Amino acid sequence: MLEIASVNSFYGKAHVLSDLSFTVQRGQVAALLGRNGAGKSTTMKSIMQLVVPRSGQVRFMDRDLVGLAPHRVAKMGLGYVPEDRRIFTDLTVLENLEVGRQPAREGTVTWTRDMLFDLFPNLAERRNNRGKEMSGGEQQMLTIARTLMGNPSFVLLDEPSEGIAPVIVEQMARVILQLKSEGLTVLLSEQNLHFARAVADVAVIIEGGAQKFHGTLAELNAQPEIRDAYLSV
Amino acid sequence: MGFFIAQLLTGLANAGALFMVASGLSLIFGVTRIVNFAHGSFYMLGAYVGYSLMQVLPGAVGFWASILLAGVIVGLIGVIVEICVLRPVYRAPELFQLVATFGVILVIQDLTLMTWGAEDVLGPRAPGLTGVVRIMGEPVPKYDLALLVITPFVALGLWYLITRTRVGVLVRAATQDREMVGALGVNQSWLFTGVFFLGCALAGLGGALQLPKGGADLLMDFNILTAVFVVVVIGGMGSLPGAYLAAVLISVLGVFGVTYMPQSTLVLMFVIMVLVLMIRPYGLFGRPEVAGEHGQVGEPERPIKPAGLRARMIVAAGLAVLALMPVYGSSFALVLATDILIFCLFAASLHFILGLGGLVSFGHAAFFGGGAYVAALLVTYADTPMELALLLAPLGAGMAAIIIGWVCLRLTGVYFAMLTLAFSQLLWSLVFQWGEVTRGDDGLVNIWPSAWASGTTVYFYLSLVICTGGILFLRHAAHAPFGYALRAARDSARQAEATGIDTKRVQWAAFALAGAMAGVAGGLFVFSKGSVFPNELEIARSFDALIVVFLGGVKTLAGGVVGGVALEGVKDILTRFEYWRLALGVLIILVVIVAPDGLVGTARKLAERWGILRGAEDSK
Ligand SMILES: Nc1ncnc2c1ncn2[C@@H]1O[C@H](COP(=O)(O)OP(=O)(O)O)[C@@H](O)[C@H]1O
Ligand SMILES: [Mg+2]
Numbered sequence: 001m002l003e004i005a006s007v008n009s010f011y012g013k014a015h016v017l018s019d020l021s022f023t024v025q026r027g028q029v030a031a032l033l034g035r036n037g038a039g040k041s042t043t044m045k046s047i048m049q050l051v052v053p054r055s056g057q058v059r060f061m062d063r064d065l066v067g068l069a070p071h072r073v074a075k076m077g078l079g080y081v082p083e084d085r086r087i088f089t090d091l092t093v094l095e096n097l098e099v100g101r102q103p104a105r106e107g108t109v110t111w112t113r114d115m116l117f118d119l120f121p122n123l124a125e126r127r128n129n130r131g132k133e134m135s136g137g138e139q140q141m142l143t144i145a146r147t148l149m150g151n152p153s154f155v156l157l158d159e160p161s162e163g164i165a166p167v168i169v170e171q172m173a174r175v176i177l178q179l180k181s182e183g184l185t186v187l188l189s190e191q192n193l194h195f196a197r198a199v200a201d202v203a204v205i206i207e208g209g210a211q212k213f214h215g216t217l218a219e220l221n222a223q224p225e226i227r228d229a230y231l232s233v
Numbered sequence: 234m235g236f237f238i239a240q241l242l243t244g245l246a247n248a249g250a251l252f253m254v255a256s257g258l259s260l261i262f263g264v265t266r267i268v269n270f271a272h273g274s275f276y277m278l279g280a281y282v283g284y285s286l287m288q289v290l291p292g293a294v295g296f297w298a299s300i301l302l303a304g305v306i307v308g309l310i311g312v313i314v315e316i317c318v319l320r321p322v323y324r325a326p327e328l329f330q331l332v333a334t335f336g337v338i339l340v341i342q343d344l345t346l347m348t349w350g351a352e353d354v355l356g357p358r359a360p361g362l363t364g365v366v367r368i369m370g371e372p373v374p375k376y377d378l379a380l381l382v383i384t385p386f387v388a389l390g391l392w393y394l395i396t397r398t399r400v401g402v403l404v405r406a407a408t409q410d411r412e413m414v415g416a417l418g419v420n421q422s423w424l425f426t427g428v429f430f431l432g433c434a435l436a437g438l439g440g441a442l443q444l445p446k447g448g449a450d451l452l453m454d455f456n457i458l459t460a461v462f463v464v465v466v467i468g469g470m471g472s473l474p475g476a477y478l479a480a481v482l483i484s485v486l487g488v489f490g491v492t493y494m495p496q497s498t499l500v501l502m503f504v505i506m507v508l509v510l511m512i513r514p515y516g517l518f519g520r521p522e523v524a525g526e527h528g529q530v531g532e533p534e535r536p537i538k539p540a541g542l543r544a545r546m547i548v549a550a551g552l553a554v555l556a557l558m559p560v561y562g563s564s565f566a567l568v569l570a571t572d573i574l575i576f577c578l579f580a581a582s583l584h585f586i587l588g589l590g591g592l593v594s595f596g597h598a599a600f601f602g603g604g605a606y607v608a609a610l611l612v613t614y615a616d617t618p619m620e621l622a623l624l625l626a627p628l629g630a631g632m633a634a635i636i637i638g639w640v641c642l643r644l645t646g647v648y649f650a651m652l653t654l655a656f657s658q659l660l661w662s663l664v665f666q667w668g669e670v671t672r673g674d675d676g677l678v679n680i681w682p683s684a685w686a687s688g689t690t691v692y693f694y695l696s697l698v699i700c701t702g703g704i705l706f707l708r709h710a711a712h713a714p715f716g717y718a719l720r721a722a723r724d725s726a727r728q729a730e731a732t733g734i735d736t737k738r739v740q741w742a743a744f745a746l747a748g749a750m751a752g753v754a755g756g757l758f759v760f761s762k763g764s765v766f767p768n769e770l771e772i773a774r775s776f777d778a779l780i781v782v783f784l785g786g787v788k789t790l791a792g793g794v795v796g797g798v799a800l801e802g803v804k805d806i807l808t809r810f811e812y813w814r815l816a817l818g819v820l821i822i823l824v825v826i827v828a829p830d831g832l833v834g835t836a837r838k839l840a841e842r843w844g845i846l847r848g849a850e851d852s853k
Contacts, residue, residue, distance in 0.1 A: 048416055074418035086413045088406045098399060099406045100417045150418050 001026040001154060001185050002047070007056035009039075009046045009209075016042045017053070017209040024154075024187055024202075029180050031196035031203045031217075032189040035232055039209035040189035041083055044156045047187075048080045049073050060154070077105055079152030083159045083189075085143045089132035093123055096131055096142055100149035108153040109182045116145040119175055137168035144175065155179065157188035161195040173198045191232050193220075205230045235369030240492060242368070244485030246377035247446075249384035250276070252480035253439030254457055255464040256391060256473050257432035263408035263471040264428045267319060267330045268647050271337040272461065273454035275433045278341060279307045279440025280449035281349050284356065287444070293360040300441040307437025308430040315429040320422070321826045327647075328593055332783045333825040335776050338454060339818030346451060347812065353451075356444035376445050383442065388477050391435075395473065404428060408471060455772055459658045462651045463502055467509045469519020470647060478517060500666070503659040507640060510652070514643050555697060559690045567693045569805060571761050574693075574700040575754050577797035580781040581704045582750035587782055589711055590743050591723030592642075595650045596657030597778050599637065600748040602770030603660060604630035604755025609677040609765045610670070619683040619760055623699075626756030627749040633660070634748020638741050654772065661770040676766035680759050696757050703750050704794060710746065719743050784824060785832055795832055 002024040009017040017039050024030040032040050045051040047058050049070050058065040065073050074080070088096050097113060104110040117124035120141040126134060134142065140160065147155060157176070161169045176199045179186060190196050196203060196217070203220050205213035207230045213220065220227065258272045286299035314337055322330050362379050365372035395401035407414045407424055415421045440453070464483055468475025483502055490501045509517065558570055579601050586592040607629035611617035617625070641652040664671045671677065686692050710716050721729035722736035729736050759765045768774065777800065785796025803820065807813035828835040 050412065050416060069420075070412070070415045071418050071420045074416060080416050082413070082416075086410055088409050088413075090409060091402065091405060095402045095405075098402045099414060099419070101399075102418050146417065 001061060002187065003057070003059040004043070004047070005057040005059065007043075007046055007053045007058060009042055009051050009053045011042075011051070015209070017046060019056070020206065020209060020211055021056075022204045022211055022214050024185060026185055027180070027183060028201045029176060029186040029188070029199050031200035032187060032206065033191070033193070033196060033203055033231055034189075034206040035191060035230065038206050038230075040206065041158055042209070043206070044080065044082075044158045044187075044189065047073075047156060048078065050080075074150060074152075075102070077108065077151075077153040079147040079150050079155045081143050081147050081155065081157045081160065083162065085139050087131040087134075087139050087142050087146065090130060092130055093127045093134075093142055096146050097149050100146035102150040105151045105153065108151055108184065110151050111148045113149075116148060119148075119178065120145055137164040140164050140168070140172070144172075152184070154185045154187070157186060159189050159191070161190065169195065193227060193231060235371040239368055239371035239373050240488050241485060242373050242381060243377055244488035245384075245481060246374075246380040246484075247488065248477075248480040248484035249380045249387075250439035250443040251457070251460055251464055251484055252384060252477050253387060253435045253442070255461045255468070255476040255480055256388075257435035257439075258461055259465055259468075259471050259473065259476050260404070260428055260435075261432035262465075262647070264404055264411065265319070265323070265425050266327070267323075267334070268327075268650070269432070270331060270334040270458070271314070271341065271454075272432070272436050273456070273458035274338050274341040275307050275311055275436035276440040276457050277345060277449065277451070277453040278310060279303050279437030280356075280444055280453060281345055281354065281440075282306050282437065283441030283444050284354050284449055285349075287357045296357070296360050300438065300444075303441035304434040304438035307440070308434030311429050311433025311436075312426055314433075315426050318822055318826075319429075320425075323425070325825070328587070328779070328783055329825050331593075331650075332780055333822055335780065336818040336821035336825065339814040339821070342451065342454065343812045343815035343818070347815075349449070351451065354449040356446065356448035359445045362445075374446075380442065380446075387435075387438070388473070391473060394431075400427065458772065459655065460502065463506050463655055465516075466648060466651050466655065467506050467516055469513075469516030471520075472516070472518035475516055475518030500659060500662055503655055503662075506655060510640070510643070515648065519648075552701065556694075559693065564689045567689050568761075569801075571689075571693050571696045573798055573801045574696045575757050575761065576777075576781070576801050577794045578700040578703045578757075579751050579754040580778050580785070580797040581707050581794060582747040582754065583778045584782045584785070585707050585711070585750070586740075586743050586747040587779075589716060589723065590719045590740055592740060592744065593646075593650045593779075594641075594744075594747075594775075595654035595772075595779065596637075596775050597653070597747070597751055598770050598772070598774035599653075599657035599660045600630040600634055600751035601755040601758070601774060601778075602657075602664075602765070602767075603633050603748075604752025605759045605765045605769050606664060606671065606677070606755075607752070608756040608759045609680045612680045612759075613677050619686065623753075623756045623760070626759075627752035630752025630755060631745050631749030634745045635741070638744035638748070642737055642740055642744065654775065657770060657775055658772065661767055664770060665767045671767075674767060676764055678764040680765065681763050682760040686760075692761060696761065699753060699757060703753055707746075707750060715739070715742070780821060784821075799832060 004023070005021050007017050007020045008015065020039070020043065032043060034040050042051055046053045047060075047065070049065055049068050053066055056066070060073075060076060060078060063076070065076075088099060091099070094113070097116070117127075122138050123141055123145060126138065131139065131142065144157070144160070160172050160176070164172070173195065176186060176188065180199075188196070188200070200217055202216050203213065204211060205220075205226065212230050213226050254272060254276045257275075258269055261267060261269050261272075283299050283303035286302055287296060290296070290299050318333050318337060319330065322333050359376050359379065362375040365374050366378060367373075395404060403414060403419055403424055407419075407421065411421055414424070440449070460483060464476055464479040467482065468477070468479035482505065486501055486505060494501065513519075555570065559567060562570070579597075582600075583594065583597045586594060604626035608622040608626040611622045611625060612619075637653070637656045641649055641656065644652055665673055667673070681687060682692055686695050718729065718734045718739045721732070721734055722739050726736045755769070758769070781796035781800045783796070784799055785794065803817065804813070807816050810816065830838060
């Protein structure tokens with residue numbers, strides 16, 4: 001469904017992604033793993049075209065995204081959840097969801113506010129609170145819910161488990177598995193294996209912006225030296 | 234009591250147009266991060282378009298339909314401007330966008346002049362609303378009462394749109410993080426265009442609504458701009474309730490000011506503003522600007538370095554050509570060269586705080602005109618000799634800069650810019666209204682140089698020596714530790730503080746130095762012209778300097794000087810034509826779009842590409 005082919009991305013003169021390639025199949029939950037600074041967020045942004053790759057291709061449903069405006073990428077069914085959450089702090093929960101709302105899309109779930117409130121019960125209680133009045137965990141839920149309002153068929157989750165309480169991490173894992181059961185494809189990034197083990201089917205490990213491993217979780221588990229070399233514990 | 238209430242009502246009625254223009258400016262800034270300098274021009278267009286429509290559409294229905302239509306038409310004109318001028322420069326640094334909108338002002342001024350002529354237009358009366366109503370015995374125009382009712386409805390409608398509709402939600406979201414709004418599938422271009430339409434339509438509506446009160450004239454654009462900036466600064470950038478409250482405050486005070494202190498209405502406005510800012514630096518309802526919030530990414534700065542041997546030789550050759558000018562040039566050419574020299578020093582002083590310090594001042598004319606007036610007043614009232622007056626002019630301008638800098642440097646970014654503009658307008662209004670001393674609009678005349686310097690050639694040499702000296706001194710300061718500290722404060726205040734630099738103090742000193750240098754230029758200017766008028770303190774003068782710095786290139790040290798020569802030269806040619814503003818405006822807009830690095834920056838890049846100069850990459 002998503003194919004990254006020899007992507008090179010830069011910030012000014014800093015070469016951050018070098019010849020990065022990997023694929024994600026429809027219906028999979030893929031984990032993009034790597035240490036802090038490995039280039040995970042840049043990969044996500046390069047898919048969304050928030051960072052435009054200088055060379056290479058990002059093929060989504062057989063179309064090259066490189067050079068498209070981010071809103072066009074989103075309109076094709078890619079949902080992006082940034083690591084720093086970027087919720088609209090002055091807007092209420094309902095208004096945040098409104099910003100994300102897009103028309104129904106063929107071949108994927110059409111989310112309503114009530115469905116999302118079922119998925120994230122905390123949000124239902126806080127629907128009229130402003131973003132800045134919410135805890136980190138609630139903000140993380142809101143940013144996922146906001147993206148789902150766009151009815152994406154493919155979701156990019158940048159470090160969904162970072163900086164939130166263990167109970168909420170568990171809830172997050174359940175949500176991701178539910179998305180998978182609804183037929184969505186997910187690419188999530190993590191610095192370590194804990195969370196990925198609970199949800200992912202396949203893993204891509206990057207270091208210095210280059211791909212070091214691409215395979216199933218079972219294959220990765222069989223090669224602990226790879227994990228030790230490229231991931232934090 | 235009745236009189237008091239009548240005054241209050243008039244003040245509230247006056248607040249209408251001001252609120253509409255200010256809220257439009259505020260909305261546009263919130264979403265696009267562009268301070269639309271041309272907003273006053275859209276207000277003016279609203280008045281003229283409304284006037285023309287009223288000639289065609291008869292009766293009361295026609296009157297009100299004209300006002301609404303004027304809003305829509307001006308909104309559409311705004312859309313054209315947004316698409317043609319601003320879209321290409323959204324990613325450029327703030328200053329470029331400002332300069333582009335200034336180009337728009339010039340273009341609209343001349344197009345208005347072409348279409349409606351130079352005569353002031355008398356606003357038609359509102360059918361059915363002529364005459365007055367007596368309230369507690371005092372006459373209040375019926376139209377004022379109508380405005381009193383209409384404004385809150387416009388404000389409520391706007392409030393509903395912003396807080397209760399999807400468009401409003403998107404606008405507020407984009408005000409906070411427009412990139413994220415895009416990543417969620419919203420086409421930002423259309424959101425920007427939509428907001429521009431709304432903001433300009435509001436300005437147009439304001440212009441058309443006040444027609445029966447003030448008619449239309451070609452000075453409306455700048456006249457309202459100052460009040461609008463004051464309102465936006467007091468209310469807080471981006472806040473609609475703030476804009477409303479501040480518009481009411483300023484208008485009501487304005488009306489009472491006319492009654493009780495007719496000499497100081499304009500001054501009063503600024504006093505209020507300064508008081509508010511002392512207590513609430515970001516306005517009544519504003520929030521601090523977070524540094525780097527707007528995610529503007531430009532090219533990395535090049536390290537500036539002292540001129541190399543070749544550059545020095547070029548400069549020396551240029552100076553030699555200049556110094557020999559009396560030999561081959563006509564006396565007309567000498568006068569023009571003197572003008573250009575003075576202007577270059579003025580521009581270089583702005584470039585010093587703008588380019589090196591990152592302090593975008595919109596009111597630098599305060600110090601140029603201030604220096605000019607200090608010298609002129611000394612000559613007029615104390616028979617001060619030229620030599621002493623030329624020394625005291627920078628001193629006076631520098632003192633003004635110390636005071637103004639102290640207030641303005643409490644703020645950053647657009648707030649700083651608008652405050653500096655407001656202060657320069659304060660000085661302008663002081664000079665303009667304090668007729669007994671400054672002779673107001675008639676200006677101060679007969680300010681001639683001492684006998685030894687009265688010849689064109691001698692005065693040219695005097696200007697050459699002082700201006701070159703001033704510019705070299707500024708360059709020298711740029712390479713001194715002081716210049717490095719200033720740039721460190723610009724690039725990262727926090728890092729600079731960590732290395733022990735008191736950034737505010739450094740910026741304050743730079744501001745004062747730049748003010749004093751502008752004062753030198755102002756002093757030289759008075760004696761070269763023999764007179765000075767309030768327009769040397771005007772916004773347009775400040776903008777001249779801004780355009781010059783920008784034209785030359787912000788990031789290059791030579792920018793101020795090259796831009797000064799270019800602008801004065803171009804103006805000298807263009808002003809021979811009737812519609813020179815139009816031509817200059819179009820030229821400015823083209824430069825912004827085609828050569829965003831300025832003349833020097835672009836020339837350098839071209840030279841690098843063609844291999845004449847070594848590029849930044851090779852020199853590493
Ligand atoms: N906006 C930016 N400008 C310049 N360099 C950046 C920027 N964002 C990230 N980088 C650099 O790019 C590299 C990869 O960063 P990132 O993709 O955020 O890594 P990760 O998400 O894996 O922690 C790091 O070296 C980081 O310092
Ligand atoms: Mg990251």
